[in-house]
Amino acid sequence: MAEKALNGTRTQRVIVHSLIVRVTHWVNAFAMVCMVMSGWAIYNASPLFPFRFPAWATVGGWLGGSIAWHFAAMWLLVANGLVYLAHGFATRHFRKHFLPVRPRDVLHDARLALTLRLPHETGVYNAVQRLLYIVVLLFGVLLVASGLSIWKPVQLAWLTGLFGGYEFARRVHFAAMAGVAGFVVVHLALVMLVPRTLPSMITGRARRVVHGVTDA
Structure with a gap:
């Protein structure tokens, strides 16, 4: 309505x-x-x-x-991630919402965000958000891969070797975890700055301006 x-x-x-x-x-x-x-x-x-x-x-x-x-x-994270990836590719969600990511756009939106002048429309991701979402998805893949190499260092010796050995794989796993935790902190901070974004992630709906509508 x-x-x-x-x-x-x-x-x-x-x-x-x-x-x-x-x-x-x-x-x-x-x-x-x-x-x-x-x-x-x-x-x-x-x-x-x-x-x-x-x-x-x-x-x-x-x-x-x-x-x-x-x-x-x-295992819950992996299963959930596979569902999200399948949905993202099947519906072109990633292409429509996360791409393109251009350095000049990221710098422009980052400057506006730091000065609290970045406009926000619910459901539309700015360049900084698009970059952060792509990075955290990559961190998720890195977490799972390094975690498996730590869990099964003998059975998955080739994977552990890719990370430079067991001890270095632990450090990679810790760094990826820190990256995800940092993303969560930034994400929560943005939600507090723009609280109207939270209800839409529950209901799926948000109010948008409709142009060209006249009274009957």
């Missing part, structure tokens, strides 16, 4: 996120939280660096429990 706006145009609620995009988004959010928190518990059992994560930020209770959480979340 359209509603008349103050400037004489009309606004109308339209679909901006498909059901599959919404479901996979929330499943992915749940899986990533479980993976990161259980991964931090696993890290604490054999730290790579001179720090540990606080116990309240971990799940599993003990190493075996945390590993069980980690693998369960991993």
Whole structure:
């Protein structure tokens, strides 16, 4: 249903996120939280660096429990990711929403974002968002690949070798996790700055201006 706006145009609620995009988004959010928190518990059992994560930020209770959480979340993440990728390619979701990504567009939108002057339309990704989504998808692939090389370093010796050995694969896995965590922080910050984007990821609909509509 359209509603008349103050400037004489009309606004109308339209679909901006498909059901599959919404479901996979929330499943992915749940899986990533479980993976990161259980991964931090696993890290604490054999730290790579001179720090540990606080116990309240971990799940599993003990190493075996945390590993069980980690693998369960991993398979959920992989299955959910395959559904999202299949949907993205079949419907051209990636091409329509994430491409093209041009350096000059990214720099332009980044400058506007840093000065809080970047306009936002729900369901439309700016150049910075498109780049971030592509990067986090690549981080996800890197997480799974490096995680498998750590899990099965003998059976998947060729994969572990691609990462430069078991110890370096652990560091790659940690760096990819840090990249995903950083994306989540930025993503949540943007949601807080533009809170109207959240309801559309639940309902799938947002209000858009409809041009050329006149009263009967």
